[in-house]
Amino acid sequence: MAEKNGAPLDIGSTYRLQSGHDIPVMGFGVYQTPAADCEDLVHHAISVGYRHVDSARAYRNEAGCARGIAPGSPAKRVPRSALFFTTKVHPRAMSYASARADVEATLAxxxxxxxxxxxxxxxxxxxxxxxxxxAWQALVEAVGEGKVRSIGVSNYGVHHLEELEAYMEGRKQRGEEGGMLSVNQVELHPWLARDDVVRWCRDRGVVLEAYSPLVRATRNDDPLLVPLSKKHNKTTAQILLRWSLQKGFVPLPKTVSKARIEENANVFDFELDADDMAKLDTGSYEPCTWDPTVSRD
Ligand SMILES: NC(=O)c1ccc[n+]([C@@H]2O[C@H](COP(=O)([O-])OP(=O)(O)OC[C@H]3O[C@@H](n4cnc5c(N)ncnc54)[C@H](OP(=O)(O)O)[C@@H]3O)[C@@H](O)[C@H]2O)c1
Incomplete structure (x- = not known):
């Protein structure tokens, strides 16, 4: 079931993060969305109910996305306090100094x-x-300075998570601020359900964000999805997003199409049953993009 406290989810539903802040249950992904298109697309997403945008320093489109959350006159806007903006330290420049610089650059x-x-x-x-x-400590400090509300990681495997947990625990024992891990964002879909990472996060109350929840549109005609699409009178993309929500993940579908922005939001009026969910339990390990969770450096 995709529900919270017994009530069905809708696009305005949120989960409480360990930081104490709330995260909307679905986000609008913008990887590879041209910077010039972000303002209009993010604005459209918000107008149909999305409250959460997932950008990154590496996507080079933070500014356009931010303009999209505050278009037109203030009176017509969804207030900033009702919106949730995510971004990420550049993956090829990880260090204390570069993470601090990234936070400053985002805000500027x-x-x-x-x-x-x-x-x-x-x-x-x-x-x-x-x-x-x-880099983690730089984010911890940014929280202390009020520049960031919640912090987390992306593409962390269990060994990376355990390294971070030991660091945070050590700081805590010394009476120092080590931060609160709120989120791990990883590729998650029926062909990559990552039971080990999911269990680790669940056991500790870390929210899992599902990137590439549509398997990058590579499975739109998949024989597992098509019968479910017919059964529920929904598209295969909507079946995938429903799977993600019912797993308790926060899916981050990306599209440059306004019609598909609406289609992807229209997943809160049906339910996959236990048999449907079991059919999507493939046990596969088939990433559709990079997989840094396995890196060992
Ligand atoms: N942390 C990380 O390392 C990481 C990595 C990858 C992604 N992400 C985040 O997760 C987001 C989503 O992942 P993703 O962009 O890799 O892939 P995705 O959302 O699984 O798939 C996007 C693809 O699906 C197509 N699509 C979207 N809606 C559709 C629909 N209703 N029907 C058919 N096709 C549809 C899109 O085409 P159109 O655009 O033409 O509609 C695009 O080709 C990213 O944008 C980013 O925010 C994070």
């Missing part, structure tokens, strides 16, 4: 964020332990 380039980012993630566990932990 996006005045519409009104001085804070809702969720800042480490984009990938690259650069070695010192780089990972240094």
């Amino acid at each position: 380039g996006c005045p519409e964020l009104e001085g804070y980012v809702d969720l800042y993630l480490l984009h990938a566990p690259y650069g070695g332990m010192q780089a990972r932990l240094g």
Whole structure:
């Protein structure tokens, strides 16, 4: 069931993060969305009910996305406090100094964020332990300075998560601020259900965000999905998003089409039953993009 406290989810539903802030249950992904198109597309997404945008330093479109959350006259806007903006430290420049610089650059380039980012993630566990932990500490400090509300990681495998947990625990024991891990954002869909990472996060109350929840449109005609699409009178993309929500993940579908923005939001009026969910339990390991969770540097 995709529900919270017994009530069905809708696009305005949220989960409580360990930071104490709330995250909307579905986000609008913008990887590879041209910067020039982001303002219009994000604005459209918000107008049909999305409250959450997932950008990154590496996507080079933060500024357009931020303009999209604050278009037109203030009276017609969804208030900043009702919107959730995520971005990520650049994966190829992980260090304490670069993470601090990334936070500053985001805020300087996006005045519409009104001085804070809702969720800042480490984009990938690259650069070695010192780089990972240094970048994490920079995000911890940004929270202390009020520039960021919640922090998390992306593409972290269990061994990366355990390294971070040991670091946070060590700081806590010494009476130092080590931060609160709110989110791990990883590729998740029926062909990559990542039971180990999911269990680790669930056991600790870390919310899982599902990237590439549509398997990058590579499975639109898949024989597992087509019968479910017919049964529920929904598209195969909508079946995938429903699977993600019913798993308790926060899916981040990306599209440059306004019609598909609406289609992807229209997934809160049907339910996959236990048999449907079992059919989508493939046990596969088939990433459709990079998989830094397995990196060992
Ligand atoms: N942290 C990370 O390392 C990481 C990695 C990848 C992604 N992400 C995040 O997750 C988001 C989503 O992942 P993703 O962009 O890799 O892939 P995705 O959302 O699984 O798939 C996007 C693809 O599906 C198509 N599509 C969207 N809606 C559709 C629909 N209703 N019917 C048919 N096709 C549809 C899109 O084409 P059109 O655009 O032409 O509609 C695009 O080709 C990203 O935008 C980003 O925010 C994070």
